[in-house]
Amino acid sequence: MQPEYKLDLVSPAGSLPALKAAVDNGADCVYLGLRDETNARNFTGLNFDATNLRSGVDYAHAKGAKVYLALNTYPTREWDRWKSAIDLAADNGMDALILADPGLMQYAMKTHPQLHLHLSVQGSATNYEAINFYREHFGIIRAVLPRVLSFAQVEELAAGTKVELELFGFGGLCVMAEGRCSLSSYVTGESPNNCGVCSPPKAVRWQKTAKGLESRLNGVLIDRYADDENAGYPTLCKGRFEVEGETYYAMEEPTSLNTLELLPELMRVKIRGLKIEGRQRSPAYVTQVTRVWREAIDLCMKNPKSFSVKPAWTAALGKISEGQQHTLGAYYRPWK
Amino acid sequence: MKMKLALGPVLYYWTREKLQSFYEGIAAAPVDIVYLGETVCSRRHIMRLSDWLELANMLSGAGKKVVLSTLTLIESESDLKTLRKIAENGDFAVEANDMGAVHLLEGRTPFIAGPYLNIYNPQTLSMIASLGAQRWVIPVEMSRDVLQPLQQSRPVGMETEVFSYGRLPLAFSSRCFTARFHNLPKDDCRFLCLDDPVGKTMRTREGKPFLVINGIQTQSALVYNLVGEMDALRELGVDVLRISPQPEHTAEIVGLFRDCMERRVNPELALQQMEKLMPETACNGYWYGRAGLEQMVHAGEQSAACAER
Known part of the structure; x- marks a missing residue:
């Protein structure tokens, strides 16, 4: 029997309080990083060490939420630091590792075959041939898509792969293809x-x-x-x-991505993860965004046909958006 | 092994006539390898694969090793269709600029791992080699110090190519910045990038040349130039140096690199002679592990890894 379809709300956790805020407000999964350059939000005062990682995992698991560890940079030296991070993830019962580097994926797959691997947005996979490459070689079960595809392209891509897809739904907007920007x-x-x-x-x-x-x-x-x-x-x-x-603004205005109105479409093509950007943001941000999206996803799941975006959601999200503007980004083709 | 000189793919949108005359000039220039094809935008369609193959045959006849380069940002089924045709061309080697391309080439035909595959460490390099890569192009932001251990441990037979001259291809977007400049959506871009054979310079609000808009690609305004690093490149065992084409003076730049490689001209003098041939001043910061836009004087200070936070 096919497992019942569900769209996971994946919230950011830049700290233990943010993790708790995400879990308490209805996130299905949280993603976090370690306190070093092994992840793509390497900011002062942010992220987890081994001790609060353990507490975070215990807290989330006790409430039925999953924890993903982002190790989504490309090691250029100190390979062992990334290797230890993978070992740490395995030892702490992480539900998935989010990786971009093929060398690391190979290590994770060989050393900890029980670990679930997700392809990070930094892996820059924008077509199903690329995603299937990572599936065949490393057994990835989920891929996070770069914020460059129109929704029609997402749908086309989804038809070409068995890998679960996760999309960015809200937060800061990269105008460049992630993993392909050295600006x-x-x-x-x-x-x-x-x-x-x-x-x-x-x-x-x-x-x-x-x-x-x-x-x-x-x-x-x-x-x-x-x-x-x-x-x-x-x-x-x-x-x-x-x-x-x-x-x-020759490249992009200061604006945030917000795809609330696309929810019925995302569910129609069975997107599995809806990712909220913002590990660098406060627990208050995480609370607010997670609460709005939880309500929206639940309503849409019940009745996608009559789903419409509540003005109160837009207002709540508007207050915490960069530049206080929203866009559908590349999902809406004319943005390109 | 003798160091070789390669001409990278033309990154701009040029007319067929312009490409034809450009490559006729290149046929007579002292490059060993020529990369051909559209790597930036899938909407650019003046040249079909058959047209590129015609140029490939002409250059091949002139003694050049020709490689067909794939698109970098592959988004649609029609992009994949083009990619499959290139992968199956049967005559020329292929430079894969996306893992989707690697997927189509692996185990079937030897390929070149392009600069956008994000190969940053020996583990990934070995993995790519096992799939049939015979050469790899280092990411443009990679420094000499990061390259060194990769060179020491590289798989047998694997050649290393370094982007050594030209405006740096820094970023790709699904948005077209040329169309944005003209207030047009990408789907109705009217191919206005044809009017910009060297892209459009983007300046800071105090007038400093900063970046270059080339459709969906963003380049550095400054010219990455490693001619001054010839000894280090040789010492590291780099096999191929890549020159990125510009409409003007490319053959002269190629000539000066060749003179340096064969020790007929010393690197300092070559750099001096290039000053009037470059569209903007030089930079080489990446090579020294620093901000790419910096220009280090020879044997400058090397930076540490990422700052500890």
């Missing part, structure tokens, strides 16, 4: 692939000038704000630049 290292020396960071805070400088408030990344001017403008974090693809005499 951050070009400017700062550190990138998501090799250091688990993008536009790292230590490279950021704010400066009041006669022309306005300036944000710089390792000296490069990312944006300049007039007194009546809200200044945003200088993620380098969301700055204003000049092309042939026009100054504008």
